[in-house]
Amino acid sequence: xxxxxxxxxxxxxxxxxxxxxxxxxxxxxxxxxxxxxxxxxxxxxxxxxxxxxxxxxxxxxxxxxxxxxxxxxxxxxxxxxxxxxxxxxxxxxxxxxxxxxxxxxxxxxxxxxxxxxxxxxxxxxxxxxxxxxxxxxxxxxxxxxxxxxxxxxxxxxxxxxxxxxxxxxxxxxxxxxxxxxxxxxxxxxxxxxxxxxxxxxxxxxxxxxxxxxxxxxxxxxxxxxxxxxxxxxxxxxxxxxxxxxxxxxxxxxxxxxxxxxxxxxxxxxxxxxxxxxxxxxxxxxxxxxxxxxxxxxxxxxxxxxxxxxxxxxxxxxxxxxxxxxxxxxxxxxxxxxxxxxxxxxxxxxxxxxxxxxxxxxxxxxxxxxxxxxxxxxxxxxxxxxxxxxxxxxxxxxxxxxxxxxxxxxxxxxxxxxxxxxxxxxxxxxxxxxxxxxxxxx
Numbered sequence: 307x308x309x310x311x312x313x314x315x316x317x318x319x320x321x322x323x324x325x326x327x328x329x330x331x332x333x334x335x336x337x338x339x340x341x342x343x344x345x346x347x348x349x350x351x352x353x354x355x356x357x358x359x360x361x362x363x364x365x366x367x368x369x370x371x372x373x374x375x376x377x378x379x380x381x382x383x384x385x386x387x388x389x390x391x392x393x394x395x396x397x398x399x400x401x402x403x404x405x406x407x408x409x410x411x412x413x414x415x416x417x418x419x420x421x422x423x424x425x426x427x428x429x430x431x432x433x434x435x436x437x438x439x440x441x442x443x444x445x446x447x448x449x450x451x452x453x454x455x456x457x458x459x460x461x462x463x464x465x466x467x468x469x470x471x472x473x474x475x476x477x478x479x480x481x482x483x484x485x486x487x488x489x490x491x492x493x494x495x496x497x498x499x500x501x502x503x504x505x506x507x508x509x510x511x512x513x514x515x516x517x518x519x520x521x522x523x524x525x526x527x528x529x530x531x532x533x534x535x536x537x538x539x540x541x542x543x544x545x546x547x548x549x550x551x552x553x554x555x556x557x558x559x560x561x562x563x564x565x566x567x568x569x570x571x572x573x574x575x576x577x578x579x580x581x582x583x584x585x586x587x588x589x590x591x592x593x594x595x596x597x598x599x600x601x602x603x604x605x606x607x608x609x610x611x612x613x614x615x616x617x618x619x620x621x622x623x624x625x626x627x628x629x630x631x632x633x634x635x636x637x638x639x640x641x642x643x644x645x646x647x648x649x650x651x652x653x654x655x656x657x658x659x660x661x662x663x664x665x666x667x668x669x670x671x672x673x674x675x676x677x678x679x680x681x682x683x684x685x686x687x688x689x690x691x692x693x694x695x696x697x698x699x700x701x702x703x704x705x706x707x708x709x710x711x712x713x714x715x716x717x718x719x720x721x722x723x724x725x726x727x728x729x730x731x732x733x734x735x736x737x738x739x740x741x742x743x744x745x746x747x
Contacts, residue, residue, distance in 0.1 A: 313337050319345045322374050324414040329366070332410060338363035340523035345371050348497060351381060353518040355511055356499040365407050368393075368467050368497045373408065375465060375495075376440055377415050382464040385416070387438035389458070391465040394446055394483060396473040398423040398596055399603060404469060405443040417441060422458070424448040425596030432457045446474065446482035453489060460489050471500040471507050480506060487514045502642055535652035535660050537681065538699055539672070541688040542663040548579045549691035551633060552708055554661060555585060555613065557700035561630035562606065565615045566647050567591075568636040576635060577615040577716045584711030586611040605717040618643055627653045634662040637671045641678035 313336045317326045329335065337345065340358045348354055348371035358364045375382050376390045383390065393408075395401040405421035412419055420434045422444035431448070435457055442449070442458070452458035466487065468474070474483055487496075487510075496515045500507055511518055542550050551565060567573035570591040577589035588602035588611040606614045607626060618638065629651045638644045644662075651658025664672045664686050673684050689696045696702065 313339075313342055316341075316345070316370060320349060321345065321370055322377060322415075324377070325370060325373055325411055328411050328413040328415075329370075331413075334366070338367075338523075340364050340367040340521070341370070343521045343523055344368060344497075347519055347521070348372070348495075349374060351375070351379070351495050353495060353515045354497045355503075355515070355518045355520045356497065357503060357520070357522040358499065358501065364469075364499050365404055366411065368469075368499060369404070369408050369411060372441070372465050372467065372497075373412050373415060373417060376417055379464075383462050385440050386462075387418075387440070388462050389439055389442045389460065390462060391441045391467070392449070392460065392463050392486075393441070393443040393467040393469060394449065394474070394486060395443065395469045396445070396477055396479060397470075398425055398445055399590070399599065400470060401443050401445050402600065408441060408443065412441075419443065422448050422452060423596075428452070428457075446479040446486065450482050450485055453486070460486075461492070463490055464494050466490060466494055466496045468496075468498045468500075471498050471510070472502045472504060475504060475506055480510070484510065484514075501646065534657045535648055536658070537648065537660045537662070539662045539664060539681070539683050539686045540696075541666060541669070541686050543690065544665050544667075546691050547635060547663050547665075548576060549708055550663060550689070550696065551576070551635065552580065552583050552585070552710075553691050553696060553702055553706050554631070554633060554700055555580070556706040556710065557631075557702055559630065561612065562609070562626060562628060563613050563631040563633065564629055564647075564650050565613065565633040565635050566638070567615060567617055568638065570617055572636060573615050573617050580613060580615070581716045582713045583709040584714060585613055586714065586717070587613040587615060588717035590614060590616040592617065602717050611717045618646070626650075628656055629653070630656075630658055632658065632660045634660070637662065637664055637668040637675070639671065641675045644675045644679070 315326070315335050316329060316337060317323070319337065319342070340356060341363050344354060344356050344367040348368060356364060356367060358367070372391050393404055395404055401421055401423050405419055408419045417440045418438050419441045420439035420443070422431050422442055424445055424447050431452065435452070449458060453460055468483060474480060496518070498511055498515065498518070555563065565576065567576055570593045573589060573591040574593060577587050580587045588605050590599050590602050594602070602614070605611045632648050632651045634644070634647060638647060648660035651660060662672070672686070676682070676684050687695065
């Protein structure tokens with residue numbers, strides 16, 4: 307997914323020059339569909355329901371107008387170190403990624419973005435809030451804990467964003483989200499973003515939002531299985547899947563790769579198998595402590611490892627544009643998860659390859675996905691790691707084997723954690739006038 311040459315720039319939509327200059331330094335100038343549709347309404351303070359799949363640029367769809375309004379909107383109180391905007395995300399990884407994206411866009415603003423998630427010490431986060439937090443990004447449980455204890459003041463929040471609302475429903479966080487929303491008894495803007503709109507999410511919107519505008523960005527080149535993603539689907543025996551993945555990882559031109567497993571156990575086992583085969587691989591799943599998951603993700607971003615084995619929930623915080631391959635080691639549970647997974651490749655103008663290994667006992671699940679997305683592959687062929695069809699599909703040479711070198715350790719394990727770095731972005735310094743610097747509309 308890439309911004310079209312005819313799409314408007316953020317500057318043309320009236321975004322503050324301080325923000326557009328920061329984005330331009332990151333190579334972001336023209337808008338994606340969800341950003342083009344959302345930003346003008348959000349800048350006006352409208353309540354918005356944004357429906358968009360993973361990889362369509364929704365973070366800046368709400369994040370850019372959020373920062374603009376916090377910085378310079380007449381109906382947002384002057385900054386005094388207490389939160390003016392609150393972004394609620396379902397997972398720690400996604401919250402970290404959103405916080406990092408907002409900090410980069412706010413590089414030239416006197417706006418401080420603080421990330422608050424579970425799995426980390428309370429004292430450090432309380433200190434960060436006391437030091438001044440204009441925008442807070444966090445997970446529901448920790449946000450609610452800090453609010454209940456009096457450490458998180460929500461009394462001046464003018465903008466509330468719920469990101470990946472359907473995932474918060476799936477993870478059982480909706481009661482906590484409702485408590486957070488109920489705590490905002492004063493007038494404020496609410497933006498809710500979700501890939502799907504199940505009944506409880508629509509009920510949440512009706513109960514807490516003020517005449518929301520529903521925006522859906524699934525048009526043109528942003529169709530769910532767009533042309534830049536090559537999809538390869540075949541049946542694979544469960545016992546042969548690790549060897550199949552090892553062969554695919556030796557394909558010419560293969561760059562950063564995400565391998566999705568459905569369960570934590572499968573992710574951990576496959577990561578270990580690949581590391582033993584000599585691959586540079588990291589793991590992100592629920593059985594790993596939070597600090598090791600963060601370091602594994604950072605190692606992937608920093609190219610210390612070029613393969614990441616992840617479960618679906620843990621992967622929500624991965625935002626890397628140049629992933630060349632996505633491998634579905636196990637068939638996902640539903641059609642939308644399939645779209646979320648393969649949407650990790652073929653982004654920002656790049657092409658990508660999505661591979662799905664359908665176990666013999668997974669045909670039923672695959673047929674539901676195939677029918678939903680009209681893929682025309684209800685009965686994929688059976689391939690093995692030694693099949694010539696597999697070698698031909700990925701241009702794998704005869705030299706490819708079960709291993710590529712001596713055994714390694716999995717990035718993100720305790721033994722490799724020190725080498726991967728903390729991966730925590732620095733917070734921008736406060737200072738200067740709220741309206742410091744020239745501003746153009």
